[in-house]
Amino acid sequence: KVGREKSEDKFWKEVVNVDWTKEANSTSSETDNHTTNPAQKMFARLSQFAATHPIITASITVGTTSLGGDVLGQMGEQETVHISWDSIRSLRMALVGGGLSGPMFAVWHNLLERQVPGRGPRAIMLKLLANSVFMGPIGIATTFTAVGLLRGRTDKEVIYYKM
Numbered sequence: 001k002v003g004r005e006k007s008e009d010k011f012w013k014e015v016v017n018v019d020w021t022k023e024a025n026s027t028s029s030e031t032d033n034h035t036t037n038p039a040q041k042m043f044a045r046l047s048q049f050a051a052t053h054p055i056i057t058a059s060i061t062v063g064t065t066s067l068g069g070d071v072l073g074q075m076g077e078q079e080t081v082h083i084s085w086d087s088i089r090s091l092r093m094a095l096v097g098g099g100l101s102g103p104m105f106a107v108w109h110n111l112l113e114r115q116v117p118g119r120g121p122r123a124i125m126l127k128l129l130a131n132s133v134f135m136g137p138i139g140i141a142t143t144f145t146a147v148g149l150l151r152g153r154t155d156k157e158v159i160y161y162k163m
Contacts, residue, residue: 065097067090092151145158
């Protein structure tokens with residue numbers, strides 16, 4: 001590793017007092033013996049699962065946050081105290097988030113990490129630029145198109161939708 005990245009790893013190990021990379025690559029019995037804090041054990045197991053199943057992890061994470069975000073968004077749209085929740089809309093968002101956006105972004109970030117490895121300032125800036133220029137517009141267009149199609153809109157209605 002480059003010197004700067006080694007110091008960043010050292011910083012994070014000191015902050016949380018655990019080498020999560022080692023935790024993620026260990027077996028659960030090794031994890032149980034290595035850490036004593038239950039929160040650290042749980043985080044280590046989640047990290048291990050995320051490291052070995054990135055697409056499933058992204059699907060669950062993005063699907064859940066899409067569902068929660070839509071529920072909160074609907075609550076914010078209400079003008080009265082009485083809340084009428086459109087559960088079909090929320091499920092549609094969860095389906096698109098978990099079934100399309102999550103896996104798509106997991107593959108994108110894996111590809112991006114291989115092309116621009118590292119966690120230094122230069123690598124972070126390049127990744128942010130690539131996300132903003134390439135994946136941002138693609139992700140937004142894909143999400144809105146999928147949601148529109150799931151709402152029963154035709155492709156032309158999705159493309160030429162007016163607010």
